[in-house]
Amino acid sequence: MNFKNGSELEALCMETGKSMAQVCIEREVELSGRSEENIREEMKLNYVVMKNAVERAKNETLHSMGGLIGGEAQKLHARMQSGKTVCGTRISKAMAAAMGVMEVNASMGLIVAAPTAGSCGILPGAVLTTAEAYGWDEEQILDALFVAGAIGLIIMRNATVSGAEGGCQAETGSAAAMAAAGIVSVLGGSPRQALDAAAVALKNVMGLVCDPIAGLVESPCQKRNAIGVANALLSAEISLAGIPSIVPFDEVVDAAYRVGKKMPMELRETALGGLAATPTACSLCSRIYN
Amino acid sequence: MAAKNLSVFDAIGPRMVGPSSSHTAGAARIALVGRKIVKGRIKEVQFFLHGSFSKTYKGHGTDRALLGGILGYSTEDPRIVDAYAKAKEEGISYSFIPTDLGDDYHPNTVKMLITNEAGVQVEVIGESIGGGSINIVQLNGLRVEFTGEFYTLIVKQRDVPGVAAHITQCIASEEINVAFMRIYREEKGNVAYTVIEADEEISASAVEKIKEKRDLIKDAFIVSLR
Ligand code: SF4
Numbered sequence: 001m002n003f004k005n006g007s008e009l010e011a012l013c014m015e016t017g018k019s020m021a022q023v024c025i026e027r028e029v030e031l032s033g034r035s036e037e038n039i040r041e042e043m044k045l046n047y048v049v050m051k052n053a054v055e056r057a058k059n060e061t062l063h064s065m066g067g068l069i070g071g072e073a074q075k076l077h078a079r080m081q082s083g084k085t086v087c088g089t090r091i092s093k094a095m096a097a098a099m100g101v102m103e104v105n106a107s108m109g110l111i112v113a114a115p116t117a118g119s120c121g122i123l124p125g126a127v128l129t130t131a132e133a134y135g136w137d138e139e140q141i142l143d144a145l146f147v148a149g150a151i152g153l154i155i156m157r158n159a160t161v162s163g164a165e166g167g168c169q170a171e172t173g174s175a176a177a178m179a180a181a182g183i184v185s186v187l188g189g190s191p192r193q194a195l196d197a198a199a200v201a202l203k204n205v206m207g208l209v210c211d212p213i214a215g216l217v218e219s220p221c222q223k224r225n226a227i228g229v230a231n232a233l234l235s236a237e238i239s240l241a242g243i244p245s246i247v248p249f250d251e252v253v254d255a256a257y258r259v260g261k262k263m264p265m266e267l268r269e270t271a272l273g274g275l276a277a278t279p280t281a282c283s284l285c286s287r288i289y290n
Numbered sequence: 291m292a293a294k295n296l297s298v299f300d301a302i303g304p305r306m307v308g309p310s311s312s313h314t315a316g317a318a319r320i321a322l323v324g325r326k327i328v329k330g331r332i333k334e335v336q337f338f339l340h341g342s343f344s345k346t347y348k349g350h351g352t353d354r355a356l357l358g359g360i361l362g363y364s365t366e367d368p369r370i371v372d373a374y375a376k377a378k379e380e381g382i383s384y385s386f387i388p389t390d391l392g393d394d395y396h397p398n399t400v401k402m403l404i405t406n407e408a409g410v411q412v413e414v415i416g417e418s419i420g421g422g423s424i425n426i427v428q429l430n431g432l433r434v435e436f437t438g439e440f441y442t443l444i445v446k447q448r449d450v451p452g453v454a455a456h457i458t459q460c461i462a463s464e465e466i467n468v469a470f471m472r473i474y475r476e477e478k479g480n481v482a483y484t485v486i487e488a489d490e491e492i493s494a495s496a497v498e499k500i501k502e503k504r505d506l507i508k509d510a511f512i513v514s515l516r
Contacts, residue, residue, distance in 0.1 A: 002295065024298055031295050042299060049305050049366075063507070065309060066349045105308030108351045110372045113422070115301045117311045123302070145302060152301025162420055178301070215310040215342070216349045288349055 005154055006195045006249040013191040020185050020194060021143035024150040043142050043149075046112045046157045050101070050124035064106035065221040066288050068218040069273025073100030085258040087230075090133055094229040098125030102222040115161040115174055119138045121225035122175035123148055123182075124234040130183050144182035151178045151198050158250070163210035164269040166260025169223025172221075172228040173208060173256065176227045181234035184239050187197050196241035199249040201231050206252075207259050209267035220275055225290035304422050306365040307358075312398050313343065313350035316418025321359025323426055323438045324402045326513040334383045334405040335360050341397035343418075344388035351510045353386050357401060360384075366423060379512060381411075390394055391415070432474050432481070432483060434452040438515035440469055440487035445500060446509040449475055449482040453506045457484055466490050491516075 001023060003009040004139035014021050024184050028039050056062070057073040064070050077095035079085060085092040105111045116122040127148070131141045152161065152174060160166040160287030161174045185194040204228075213219045239245070245252070266273030275281055306315040318346060327331065337356050339347050347353050351370070358370035359375050368374060377384055391399060396417035405411045414429035426436050429444075436442055447453045454473060470487040486492070492512060500510045 017306070028298050032297065039298075046299075046302055046305060065351055080416070108307050108309065108314070110305065110366060110368055111308050112303060112305050113311050114303075116305065117308055117314070120308070146298060149298030149302045153296040154297055156296050156301060164420070214349060215346045250383070280502075289345075 001030055003027065003150075003154070005158055006151075006198075008192040009150060009154070012193060012241075013268060018192050019143070019152060020181075021146040024146045029267055032074050033066035034060070038109040040142060044138070044142075045146055047109055047138075047141060049112050050147050051128060053101045053109065054097045054124055054128060056109060057103045058096070059091055060108040061111070061199065062103040063162065064103065064218050066106070066214055066216040066218050068213060068284065069106055070103055072222065073097070073103060078199045087240060090129065091233060093132075094125045094129035094233060095226040097129055098122055098225040098229045099222050102217075102225050106216070106218045106222070107249050114148075115156065115178070116163070118212075118221050119171040119225060119228065121222070122172060122232060123179045124226035125225065125229040126176070126179035127182055129229075130233070134187070136186065140186050144186045144232070146179035147185040147194060148180075148182035151181045155253055159253050160260060166257065167208055167263050167268055168210040168224060169202070169205050169256055170260055172224045173202050173205040175225075176205070176228045176231040176235065179229070179241070180235040183232065184234040187236070187240060192241045195212035195249040196245040197235045198253040199241065199247065200238055201235035202256055203247070204231050204235065206256055209263060209274045210269045211267060212269065213274040213276050213281040214288050215269075215271040216288075244259040281290070298420070300329065303380045304365055307351075307355070307368060310350045311422040312420050313346065313352045313356045313417045314370075315365040315422035316398065316420075316424050317343070317400065317420055318355040318359040318363065318365050319354045319415075319424045320361065320379070320400055320418060320426070321356045321402065322364070323416065323424070323513050324412075325360050325362055325403055326511070327412050327414055327429070327444070328404045328406050329410065329511075330406040330408060332360060332382055332404055333407050336403040337386050338389040338401035338403075340385060340389055340391040340395055340399040340401070343398050343400055344390075347386065356402075357384055359421060360404070361511075380414065394424075401428075429474075429483060432476055434474050434483065435472070436470075436485050436487055438513060440514065440515045441490060441512070441516060443486045443488070443492045443497065443512055444488065444511065445484040445486070445507060447482050447484060447507050448505075449480040450506065453482070454484065456503055456506060457486070457500055460496050461486065461488075461492070463499070464493055464496040466492055466496065475493070475508050485486030
């Protein structure tokens with residue numbers, strides 16, 4: 001049981017009648033020689049680290065290494081308490097979780113790269129908040145993470161998830177695609193709908209450049225994790241409403257890869273272009289390193 | 291674009307102390323391999339930081355991650371944050387020296403000079419190639435190549451006929467499946483290194499067996515990250 005792309009994954013699900021999560025787990029069992037139980041246990045370890053990171057940022061004031069971020073999750077929670085959110089509680093919570101996990105990351109706390117450290121807030125933000133809203137049990141949460149992982153490894157195989165290679169679309173775009181597919185799948189969407197949600201999420205940020213201020217995983221990274229959860233949730237909603245992606249997932253992945261290849265080096269993590277090259281960023285840079 | 295079969299845990303993972311898989315997690319792993327190469331207690335370590343490592347190491351905690359690796363911490367060990375204090379506690383002196391190793395090296399490279407209690411020094415150069423993956427590219431001035439992801443055995447040997455046969459025999463008698471085996475020779479002198487990467491754990495008894503031929507084998511040790 002193996003798949004190289006989205007359409008092979010979909011075909012396997014249709015042939016066997018198994019869920020995307022199950023197909024992903026069985027593939028893992030075959031390739032690694034580990035038991036299903038063992039593989040679920042490993043994913044649970046990841047889940048626990050994600051959950052703890054979300055909680056930590058809610059309760060602690062964190063200070064990032066570069067000093068550009070810290071305290072954002074608490075501010076968003078304070079605003080939620082006031083009952084006046086613009087986005088509604090669900091998105092606000094998801095956004096707070098994502099930005100919080102990025103605070104944990106930037107202050108040398110424990111996180112799970114998903115798919116990278118720079119995009120580590122999106123999957124926990126989107127999936128754990130949805131899980132809470134729908135009252136998912138642990139098995140459902142792990143299923144969502146396995147589906148997300150399947151999407152992630154397909155993108156890694158056929159394109160890239162590295163900002164240095166493909167820009168921020170490759171990092172925060174992939175993370176949003178992973179989360180969207182996981183959510184759609186557990187909420188009863190078909191494999192095609194899950195893939196479509198991933199396609200939509202990736203399309204929404206196609207061409208997004210990687211331009212971290214001072215080369216650090218803080219700004220704009222943290223806020224792109226906030227938009228990343230929103231992207232994941234909106235894409236899931238679009239797909240679950242029965243609105244298909246006009247361009248199928250595998251073609252979107254390929255397009256994103258080509259766009260990334262065309263990006264100049266300055267816009268791929270080198271901190272030489274985009275926001276990183278603004279006067280403000282340059283003065284912050286000399287403050288941080290001198 | 292990788293052709294190998296990726297695991298779902300390549301996409302969701304590793305669990306790591308932030309903020310960067312290449313500048314933090316990868317750095318810790320390089321130093322952890324360095325620690326395994328040195329015998330006995332470490333007294334001193336000098337880190338020569340090359341490329342992006344030299345420019346952004348403070349903001350990425352690369353320094354603490356490297357020191358953490360020297361202290362034996364894995365990428366997910368929260369003690370990495372306090373590596374400076376812990377190193378002092380253990381009486382390890384350290385320094386970080388921005389340097390330029392030249393264009394032949396990956397932008398995220400560190401050269402480590404590690405000295406143990408007995409005054410023996412080893413030099414290890416490692417590259418952090420993305421996503422927390424690493425390559426060890428130089429050992430005591432000799433070009434090598436291994437990742438630490440397999441079960442890895444390094445043998446330091448006299449460069450004379452028969453040594454490779456002796457090593458393979460010992461490994462084969464333990465029914466260990468070898469993925470890669472390479473021999474690296476020093477230009478001068480008659481020392482060579484054999485690096486063996488295996489899918490299964492290389493037992494202590496296999497290592498002891500290899501070392502039995504004292505006239506041929508100077509040393510043998512396991513350096514895997516598993
Ligand atoms: S801007 Fe670059 S470093 Fe920051 S999240 Fe996006 S891809 Fe990662």
